[in-house]
Amino acid sequence: MIPAVQIDDLAFSHPGDTTPTIDGLSLTIPTGESVAILGPSGAGKTTLLTLLDGRLRRWQGRVSILGLALDPDAPPPLSRRADSGFIFQEFALVERSTVLRNVLNGRLGRMGVLRALLGRPSAHDLSVARAAMTDCGIADLANRRVDSLSGGQRQRVAIARCLAQEPRLILADEPISNLDPARATEILTLLTHAARKRGATTIFTSHQPDLARRFADRIVGLRNGRIVVAAATADLTEDATAALYELNDAARAPQLQVIS
Template sequence: MTDAVLVDDLGFSHPDAILPALERVSLSIPTGEAVALLGPSGAGKTTLLTLLDGRLRGWRGRVSVLDAPFDPDRAPPLARRSDTGFIFQEFALVERSTVLRNVLNGRLGRMPPLRALLGRPSGRDLDIAQAALADCGIADLADRRADSVSGGQRQRVAIARCLAQEPQLILADEPVSNLDPTRAAEVLDLLTGAARARSATVIFSSHQPELACRFADRIIGMRYGRIVFDTPTRDLTEDATTELYRDADVLTGAKLQVVR
């Protein structure tokens, strides 16, 4: 099995930051795996996802995504950008556009430049977007404005947009942090299930060990920009998660539980 992501001795510091955002991070993620990045705020999860998406400059070390080595000073080639899809915590939808138009935005990198510039999708683009809407259970919302649907539905729109992109790697930054537990489980089930159905790799960040354990094959725990454990989900212990969040704001006196 080939690796979708290879990272070796990665380091990165934000300007004027006292501590590095990432320090001596090394990992490999095989194609088709579902991986959860677990850890408190400030652990480096978002920074790592942003780097893997090709949007971060000035890092140190070696990074390869989908067999393409990254350059710390240059953006990845435009032709490769559509192979990686990113799902943002705050959805990043065009509020006044319809749900279908938002999902079609995921096709822009696959369109010829003039067609993309004019916003004229082909029949195939429409078919792919409508299939993504159906896969996400929101086909009936296609003509609704994005700002008129619920938070859970908006997250499904964001996932459908990503799926319409036909990515080989899906990165999701806290994709369910704004949802109640039932909706959060539904969205993670949708996200990881859709990735597996497409043989895509998915990496999502989370503050919620119980949800991560339900939907990821593997858990990577991060704290202070470092990886503190990297383990198959079945081997994750309650003690490891409790230690990961020790003294972090996310702990409110209750013990974190690993739910199988």
């Protein structure tokens, strides 16, 4: 079976930076899995997700998404972009528009151009959007304006928009940062259930090893753009688990030696 993501010897530096953000990273993610990427701030988590979404240029190495190679010098064709869905940390919603409009925006890459331009979704587009809203528990908010919603509700709109896109790969950037444990559990349950139901592969970044171990089939620990730990959650050794918990601590005390 073709893996959802295949990364070989990937390297990337932000323009003007002396140290690379991603430094010789290789990783294979099987289709249908739920994967957590752990690591301190600045480890390269968001950069990696953005790159996998086809929105970064000028990197080195080889990256294949769903069996098709990404071009480091050109954005992927629009038809392929809809296959990977991105859930933004700050939600990136159109504030003045309604919940339904925002969720339907996820369908834009799946509709005919004329339908998309006129804002006339088909019955199928509407039913996919409504199913996504139901799965996210916001079906009754369809006609509310996004700028009248709470932070938690907006996050659900952002997730529903991604689901409406019918992506085969879901990339979620810090979906549970700043959430209390109960809310975080709720969101990860919702996200992983909806993804499994649709047969999509999910990659999410996080700072919380406990929840990552509970919800991910596979865990990747990242520091300074390199993989420190990578294993199926079931196969995590005691040392590897300890290393995951130390990732965030190490960020606070950078003089500590890397454990590998």
